[in-house]
Amino acid sequence: PFGINFHMFQPGAEQIVEAVISKNIKAVSYSRSPTADFISKFKKNGVICIPTVGALKHALKAVDLGADALVIQGSEGGGHTGSTPTTLLLSSVLQQVEVPVIAAGGFRDGAGLAAALAWGAAGIAMGTRFMMTQESPVPQVTKDAYLSANIEEIKITKKFDGLPHRLIFNKYIQKIDRSNPLSLLLISLSSAWRYKQLTESSFKDLLKAFFAMLRGDDLTISQSIMSANSPAIIQKAMVEGFPNEGAMPSGQV
Ligand SMILES: Cc1cc2nc3c(=O)[nH]c(=O)nc-3n(C[C@H](O)[C@H](O)[C@H](O)COP(=O)(O)O)c2cc1C
Structure with missing residues (x-):
């Protein structure tokens, strides 16, 4: 794999961090209050850090900790999610950070992608739509x-x-x-x-x-x-x- 998603408090998080580094995984995605020492370990080893955040204050904290890019997930998004709608979160984060911002939450087609790009996003991330593809192993x-x-x-x-x-x-x-x-x-x-x-x-x-x-x-x-x-x-x-x-x-x- 070139990327791994995990969260910092799951059992075995430390082993995941070690495995990412020893297997030369190129990028990590994570959420939930990451600790600075995990992130600096990634950065020292050239791993690209792309956290997912659901609120402006978390976006600013993630950039301070060294995020290379951000996925911002608005409240329309599936799974754990914040309370700010995607469009509002996207525009407020874009106004305050320099790193590329990927929009997520409620996207389902090319029209959504075009809208997000027009807003200034670097791209979109979709969860539910990919989960519904033929290739997805969900029953x-x-x-x-x-x-x-x-x-x-x-x-x-x-x-x-x-x-x-x-x-x-x-x-x-x-x-x-x-x-x-x-x-x-x-x-x-x-x-x-x-x-x-x-x-x-x-x-x-x-x-x-x-x-x-x-x-x-x-x-x-x-x-x-x-x-x-x-x-x-x-x-x-x-x-x-x-x-x-x-x-x-x-x-x-
Ligand atoms: C079934 C499902 C499982 C998910 N599991 C994770 C996960 O394990 N880790 C994570 O960071 N995000 C997870 N997400 C969130 C997605 O990565 C993505 O940010 C979100 O689905 C975007 O919103 P959308 O579903 O409207 O496209 C999950 C989403 C869904 C729908």
């Missing part, structure tokens, strides 16, 4: 569920993994969105257990990730516990092919 039954979702059903909730997450409000997510804190805690603990099995992480790894998120990501204890929901429940829809029992992150495209 067809899950792609069909994406195709049948209306744009109004693609909403943001913080109850899924503690951070604003845009996804299809299927029955499962509707239930989570209505859940009280105690049921959310039980769901999260069972997800943490599944995540441990999926990633073959030890309890020590999980606790390390938990405390790193708590410290470095400005998350509350409940947000850090809930973050375990994301990988395990997304996998249910996106890999195992059960769209009604899992989570389907999606942009408004």
